[in-house]
Amino acid sequence: MIAELMQFKKKIRYRFRADSIWIDWDRNNKKQLVIICVSDAINNMDIVHPITDFIYTNWRYNSYNTQRKHAINVVAFLNYLLEKNQDTEFKSLTDLKIIHGDIYLNELSKRGNTRTSINGVDRTLNTLYRYLYKNECLPNVSPNAFETYQNQFGEEVHISLFRNVILPSTASSPLEHTFPSRYIPLLFETAIIVAKPIVLGLYFQIFGGLRVGEVVNITRLGVRYRLDGEVVLLNIRERQLRTDIKDSDGANFVKQERKQQVFIYKEWFESI
Structure with a gap:
């Protein structure tokens, strides 16, 4: 039982x-x-x-x-x-x-x-x-x-079993999710010094909007430059490359397979 x-x-x-x-x-x-x-x-x-x-x-x-x-x-x-x-x-x-x-x-x-x-x-x-x-x-x-x-x-x-619940109002205060742009150069400088292997993934997250689970499933063959050099096109697929990551937060898998553009800031991108 x-x-x-x-x-x-x-x-x-x-x-x-x-x-x-x-x-x-x-x-x-x-x-x-x-x-x-x-x-x-x-x-x-x-x-x-x-x-x-x-x-x-x-x-x-x-x-x-x-x-x-x-x-x-x-x-x-x-x-x-x-x-x-x-x-x-x-x-x-x-x-x-x-x-x-x-x-x-x-x-x-x-x-x-x-x-x-x-x-x-x-x-x-x-x-x-x-x-x-x-x-x-x-x-x-x-x-x-x-x-x-x-x-x-x-x-x-x-029908809900719970009839004696007082719910809050639908109004909610706005939350700030934007990382201040003035701190981005410092973030990359610190990452290069402290943990250089993750810098490219960090770049893809900030300028491409990728999740951690998508970054760890990118391969070299999945990265393509556009001819004008302003955009990198990533092929986001579930490749199960990091099943070794013991995780319950979704940091080791791709949520949605797709093609994703990442904007290139040449001075930064070429340096990493």
Whole structure:
């Protein structure tokens, strides 16, 4: 039984965390998958937790990022329950009630999470509760709590279990994501001195908008100059060149295969 493997202790000796593995998906390709582990702080040991099956049951064929998003939502929820276990008699997931989800989602609202973020966690937790109920692990949740309706396209839509959540307003303060251009020369000068092998990849990130996982999958044959010398054209493909990178943040794979232009600033580009 899944519930029997989910006992929580009074002292926070264990923490849940999301990790990743690479497997042989078919004859010619590997695939990165998310796993949920329990970390033992005393023995410094990680054990794959059976709740990982929840991710594969629902998102086995989805992208790694989709799996990771839901795994992180589950991990954060379970760690919150572990922390609150200091003050409650919550011992296993068989003790889980709808109110626990309500409390956690309201806690996210108090922390300042956006409405969109909280709704995403809500969807993950609703799917989790349905999974646990299907596996006979939620004796404290009535089957009548799981309500659905059909939308205009005839699709079945699940109604959220969590009806007592106060969501923040839709308005949000703007975030600054722009790296000040005046610091770019200093950044490259520092990188050349401290970590020269990464400078070209750093250039591709800043002037081509590439992600880390795309940079580490570029080969020499994937780089082409345009005749006017103003642009480099990169062939961004998933080549699985860095499956050795132990990562759960998507830093070792290509999210979208494409041709990508990188603008050339000759004085800088030629120097690196």
